[in-house]
Amino acid sequence: xxxxxxxxxxxxxxxxxxxxxxxxxxxxxxxxxxxxxxxxxxxxxxxxxxxxxxxxxxxxxxxxxxxxxxxxxxxxxxxxxxxxxxxxxxxxxxxxxxxxxxxxxxxxxxxxxxxxxxxxxxxxxxxxxxxxxxxxxxxxxxxxxxxxxxxxxxxxxxxxxxxxxxxxxxxxxxxxxxxxxxxxxxxxxxxxxxxxxxxxxxxxxxxxxxxxxxxxxxxxxxxxxxxxxxxxxxxxxxxxxxxxxxxxxxxxxxxxxxxxxxxxxxxxxxxxxxxxxxxxxxxxxxxxxxxxxxxxxxxxxxxxxxxxxxxxxxxxxxxxxxxxxxxxxxxxxxxxxxxxxxxxxxxxxxxxxxxxxxxxxx
Amino acid sequence: xxxxxxxxxxxxxxxxxxxxxxxxxxxxxxxxxxxxxxxxxxxxxxxxxxxxxxxxxxxxxxxxxxxxxxxxxxxxxxxxxxxxxxxxxxxxxxxxxxxxxxxxxxxxxxxxxxxxxxxxxxxxxxxxxxxxxxxxxxxxxxxxxxxxxxxxxxxxxxxxxxxxxxxxxxxxxxxxxxxxxxxxxxxxxxxxxxxxxxxxxxxxxxxxxxxxxxxxxxxxxxxxxxxxxxxxxxxxxxxxxxxxxxxxxxxxxxxxxxxxxxxxxxxxxxxxxxxxxxxxxxxxxxxxxxxxxxxxxxxxxxxxxxxxxxxxxxxxxxxxxxxxxxxxxxxxxxxxxxxxxxxxxxxxxxxxxxxxxxxxxx
Numbered sequence: 001x002x003x004x005x006x007x008x009x010x011x012x013x014x015x016x017x018x019x020x021x022x023x024x025x026x027x028x029x030x031x032x033x034x035x036x037x038x039x040x041x042x043x044x045x046x047x048x049x050x051x052x053x054x055x056x057x058x059x060x061x062x063x064x065x066x067x068x069x070x071x072x073x074x075x076x077x078x079x080x081x082x083x084x085x086x087x088x089x090x091x092x093x094x095x096x097x098x099x100x101x102x103x104x105x106x107x108x109x110x111x112x113x114x115x116x117x118x119x120x121x122x123x124x125x126x127x128x129x130x131x132x133x134x135x136x137x138x139x140x141x142x143x144x145x146x147x148x149x150x151x152x153x154x155x156x157x158x159x160x161x162x163x164x165x166x167x168x169x170x171x172x173x174x175x176x177x178x179x180x181x182x183x184x185x186x187x188x189x190x191x192x193x194x195x196x197x198x199x200x201x202x203x204x205x206x207x208x209x210x211x212x213x214x215x216x217x218x219x220x221x222x223x224x225x226x227x228x229x230x231x232x233x234x235x236x237x238x239x240x241x242x243x244x245x246x247x248x249x250x251x252x253x254x255x256x257x258x259x260x261x262x263x264x265x266x267x268x269x270x271x272x273x274x275x276x277x278x279x280x281x282x283x284x285x286x287x288x289x290x291x292x293x294x295x296x297x298x299x300x301x302x303x304x305x306x307x308x309x310x311x312x313x314x315x316x317x318x319x320x321x322x323x324x325x326x327x328x329x330x331x332x333x334x335x336x337x338x339x340x341x342x343x344x345x346x347x348x349x350x351x352x353x354x355x356x357x358x359x360x361x362x
Numbered sequence: 363x364x365x366x367x368x369x370x371x372x373x374x375x376x377x378x379x380x381x382x383x384x385x386x387x388x389x390x391x392x393x394x395x396x397x398x399x400x401x402x403x404x405x406x407x408x409x410x411x412x413x414x415x416x417x418x419x420x421x422x423x424x425x426x427x428x429x430x431x432x433x434x435x436x437x438x439x440x441x442x443x444x445x446x447x448x449x450x451x452x453x454x455x456x457x458x459x460x461x462x463x464x465x466x467x468x469x470x471x472x473x474x475x476x477x478x479x480x481x482x483x484x485x486x487x488x489x490x491x492x493x494x495x496x497x498x499x500x501x502x503x504x505x506x507x508x509x510x511x512x513x514x515x516x517x518x519x520x521x522x523x524x525x526x527x528x529x530x531x532x533x534x535x536x537x538x539x540x541x542x543x544x545x546x547x548x549x550x551x552x553x554x555x556x557x558x559x560x561x562x563x564x565x566x567x568x569x570x571x572x573x574x575x576x577x578x579x580x581x582x583x584x585x586x587x588x589x590x591x592x593x594x595x596x597x598x599x600x601x602x603x604x605x606x607x608x609x610x611x612x613x614x615x616x617x618x619x620x621x622x623x624x625x626x627x628x629x630x631x632x633x634x635x636x637x638x639x640x641x642x643x644x645x646x647x648x649x650x651x652x653x654x655x656x657x658x659x660x661x662x663x664x665x666x667x668x669x670x671x672x673x674x675x676x677x678x679x680x681x682x683x684x685x686x687x688x689x690x691x692x693x694x695x696x697x698x699x700x701x702x703x704x705x706x707x708x709x710x711x712x713x714x715x716x717x718x719x720x721x722x723x724x
Contacts, residue, residue, distance in 0.1 A: 006397040010404040013605055021391050021399050028387040029380070035368040035683070037383050039564040039610070042372040042686055075437040075566060076587060079601035083585030114583045197602050202401035204437060204566040204604025221476045223445030225438060239441035240559050242566025242604065243375055248401070321397075324404055 007346035010324035011154055011299060011337040012177070012197040020251045020341075039244040043237055052241075055250030062253060062262055063179075065186050065209060072208040072228065073236040073246050078104070078176045078195045081206065082111035085148065085172060085191070088218045088228050090116040094145040097121040099138065099164070102129040102153030103330060104174060112148070121147065129156040132294035138164060146170045146190060152178035152296050154198070155328045157335065159296040163188050170214060177298050179207065180256060180340060182266035190214050198298070199339045201249035204242045256340065265340055272338050272347045273297040279351040285358040289333075303333035309361055310334070320353050322346075369708035372686035373516055373661060373699040374539070374560040382613045382703075401606040405599055414603075417612030424615060424624055425541075427548050427571060434570040434590065435598040435608050440466070440538045440557045443568065444473035447510065447534060447553070450580045450590050452478040456507040459483040461500065461526070464491040464515030465692060466536060474510070483509065491518040494656035500526060508532045508552060514540035514658050516560070517690045519697065521658040525550050532576060539660050541569065542618060542702060544628035552576050560660070561701045563611035566604045618702065627702055634700050634709045635659040641713040647720040651695075665695035671723055672696070682715050684708075 008015040031038050034047050041048040056071050065071060074080075085108075090096050094116065098109045100123035112118050122137045124130075140147060147166045152159045154177040163185075164171060170190025179194040186192070190211045197203035210228060218227040230238050259265060277295060280286045280302045287303045288295065304310055310333065317325050327333040338347055370377040393400050396409050403410040418433050427433060436442075447470075452458045456478065460471045462485035474480050484499045486492075502509060509528045514521045516539040525547075526533060532552025541556040548554070553572045559565035572590060580589040592600050621627060639657060642648045642664045649665045650657065666672055672695070679687050689695040700709055 004397070005391070008398055008402055010402070010407070012602065013402055013404060015402050016399060018391070025387050025390040028390065029367070029383050035366070036370055036685075037378060040370055040372070040375055040377050042375060043565065045372070045686065075439070075442075075604075077437070077601045080437075080585075080587045083587060087585075111585050114585055195602060197605075202604075202606045203405065203602045204607055223442075223449075223473050223476055225442045225445060239439045240375065240557060240565045242437075242564075242607070243559075244564045244606070245566055245604070323398075324407065 006321035006323050007342065007349055008323045009336040009338070009342070009346075009350070011328070011335060012195070013203045014198050014337060014339050015341045016201070016248075017252065017255045017341045020248070020255050023251055024248060038247040041243065043240050043243050048243055051247050051250055052236075055246060055253055058250065058253035058257060059207070062256055063184065063186055063209070068212045069186060070210050070212065070215065070232045072210065072231045073241055073249075074206045074208055074231060075204060075242055077203075077206055078174055078193060079107065079111075081174070081193045081208070082108045083115065084226055084228070085146075086112040086115035086118075087222060087226055089170075089172075089191075089214060090118075090145045091217070092116070095119055095141050096145045097141050097147040097169075099133065099147070099149040100125060101132060101150055101158055101160075102156040103328075104153055104155065104176070105150045108148055108150070108174060119144070124158075127291075128289070129153065129158060130289050131291035132158055132160045135162065135164065140166060140169065144169050146172050148172045148174070150174045152298055154299050154337075155331055157290050157296040157299040157301040158294050159298075161293055170211070177296075177337075177339075180262060180265070181269050181298055183262045196245060196249055198337070199341075201252050202245045205245035205249055207249075252341075268344065269297045269338070269340065272342065272344055273300065275347050275351055276300050276336060276338065279354055283354075283358055285362045286354060298339055299335060299337050301327055301331055301333060301335045307333075312361065313357055316357060317353055320349070322350055322353055368683035368685050369704065369711055370685045371698045371700070371704070371708075371712070373690070373697060374557070375565045376560050376699055376701050377703045378563070378610075379614065379617045379703045382610070382617050385613055386610060400609040403605065405602050405605050410605055413609050413612055414598075417608060417615055420612065420615035420619060421569070424618055425546065425548055425571070430574045431548060432572050432574065432577060432594045434572065434593045435603055435611075436568040436570055436593060437566060437604055439565070439568055440536055440555060441469065441473075443536070443555045443570070444470045445477065446588055446590070447508075448474040448477035448480075449584060449588055451532075451534075451553075451576060452480075452507045453579070454478070457481055457503050458507045459503050459509040459531075461495065461509070461511040462487060463494060463512055463520055463522075464518040465690075466515055466517065466538070467512045470510055470512070470536060481506070486520075489653075490651070491515065491520060492651050493653035494520055494522045497524065497526065502528060502531065506531050508534050510534045510536070512536045514660055516661050516699075517693060519652050519658040519661040519663040520656050521660075523655055532573070539658075539699075539701075542624060542627070543631050543660055545624040558607060558611055560699070561703075563614050564607045567607035567611055569611075614703075630706065631659045631700070631702065634704065634706055635662065637709050637713055638662050638698060638700065641716055645716075645720055647724045648716065660701055661697060661699050663689055663693055663695060663697045669695075674723065675719055678719060679715055682711070684712055684715055
């Protein structure tokens with residue numbers, strides 16, 4: 001059964017796959033003849049334990065996560081990780097490198113500064129965060145505790161076209177808006193984290209993928225809930241995890257496998273992004289502020305040359321079933337987030353609408 | 363439409379009202395003609411802002427929360443609050459009083475000890491946590507930063523029959539398993555918190571009700587996500603909140619209003635508890651370890667005089683559609699959690715099953 005759905009370009013919480021929502025609806029009152037909604041199940045009961053471990057194993061398969069990495073299903077969003085990472089991994093007297101490429105890098109930097117000493121390896125602020133730094137622009141600290149970066153900046157729509165080489169220093173990546181958009185080589189990273197509400201599932205779940213040697217480094221007086229070792233040792237069930245969000249994420253992982261996994265998703269995502277950037281570049285009516293070498297596959301900010309037309313654009317887009325296209329208040333203009341769950345038909349509809357709007361208003 | 367549902371006595375995550383689940387199912391793909399699942403909505407969009415503020419206003423109405431208290435919708439569970447409370451409210455050189463009445467009190471105490479100096483106002487450990495302390499057993503510190511207690515111990519099934527009088531010292535209550543079970547006088551408390559997964563909604567949401575004068579006391583280097591002032595100033599949207607859990611909690615609040623509010627719920631809850639405790643006390647086959655003056659309305663632990671019958675009891679109960687009756691591993695025996703959403707028919711079915719089991723096995 002297919003309902004008529006608008007295309008929701010929200011940056012997060014964001015569109016979810018329709019078949020996932022249909023399955024969630026169909027099982028809402030009775031998961032697999034258990035007679036229960038998943039949200040009603042004890043997290044220690046055999047039904048939910050099965051759901052939880054299946055989700056983890058599907059995620060491990062999708063990303064090819066090596067055995068010497070733990071996968072944690074936590075709460076608190078990437079914003080909590082901004083503090084927990086230095087609390088756990090930046091020892092007194094140590095230093096961590098941060099690469100500053102936009103709003104979310106800056107937030108991570110701000111929280112780390114409350115905890116310890118950091119070095120800004122480079123910043124692209126002079127470009128108004130419209131480009132990624134070249135590898136030779138990075139000034140890395142020898143023996144840093146770690147290097148932190150944001151592979152995809154959700155607000156500015158800037159994406160690293162490469163993974164920084166940090167040698168023996170662990171690389172930490174906030175992949176909130178890019179995880180699962182394509183294959184990655186997990187071994188290049190010491191620590192990966194992502195809020196779920198973009199490419200994974202509902203808000204309220206945070207995925208952490210952490211290499212074993214980075215677990216167990218928190219100071220002795222660290223509260224249990226803020227210590228990665230506690231969560232790792234307890235299979236993310238030291239306290240009650242966000243069970244329903246974990247279940248929905250598991251449905252999304254199954255859906256991704258059904259689509260052919262991350263290689264297939266990467267092909268589709270690249271095609272969707274190319275379609276939209278081509279439409280923007282083809283026209284003098286629309287403009288992308290981002291360096292073509294660093295344009296995000298997931299978040300596509302663009303402006304109208306005549307900002308007086310912003311409001312009619314948004315109003316008419318909404319009437320055409322194209323939702324949440326307003327750019328972040330700090331940047332202005334438009335932003336189309338085209339995560340995995342955005343069908344190609346949605347990007348086609350947007351591109352057609354943009355052409356028609358230009359024809360009638362341009 | 364009514365489905366045949368088992369009765370789920372889990373201590374949490376726990377049973378939810380069937381009509382709430384039906385509404386969630388019916389709106390899952392299309393909330394109020396928005397075309398979206400609530401989990402897909404931007405937390406800053408007008409649809410979710412409406413859902414969020416309606417939930418808060420219904421909760422304020424149910425509990426009679428005065429205007430000088432903020433209501434926060436957070437993540438991380440009560441276990442995170444165990445650390446955040448002393449991080450925010452226990453100044454260096456200060457002292458906080460903790461009343462120790464069971465497993466969850468002890469966990470709160472353990473986390474507070476990592477942060478600062480605490481005094482144990484009293485403990486009922488000598489009773490194996492089967493009673494509440496009398497008011498004159500409490501040794502309170504003059505000018506303590508606060509007094510912390512656990513009005514209802516979920517594991518031991520012990521409930522305070524009174525609210526401790528702490529004068530000008532703020533009283534902090536972990537109400538995870540009792541909030542919304544009856545009316546309370548919020549003015550008696552400085553700070554109330556509760557994990558949602560018992561009487562409120564799904565796991566992954568934590569409710570905090572905090573008096574204005576207790577906000578803004580965190581040290582300057584406190585991470586943003588751990589500072590109540592940040593959440594209060596941002597309407598619980600400093601970062602993306604657990605939107606779907608917030609929405610489901612809102613449906614539960616509406617359901618409670620439809621039942622006649624907390625006075626009506628208290629009558630029903632008292633009746634359910636009395637029915638079950640009477641069945642236990644009437645028989646030598648079953649036993650309640652808890653002092654009758656301190657028996658929980660919500661969590662009813664009981665033992666079989668012959669523990670060799672525990673396993674057949676659980677097996678036959680499950681076959682009769684009575685789920686999750688096993689006691690917590692630290693206590694053993696049985697536990698029936700009979701939160702708001704457990705219908706009286708469920709308690710009736712349990713009591714009948716217990717009588718029949720005694721008749722055939724006793």
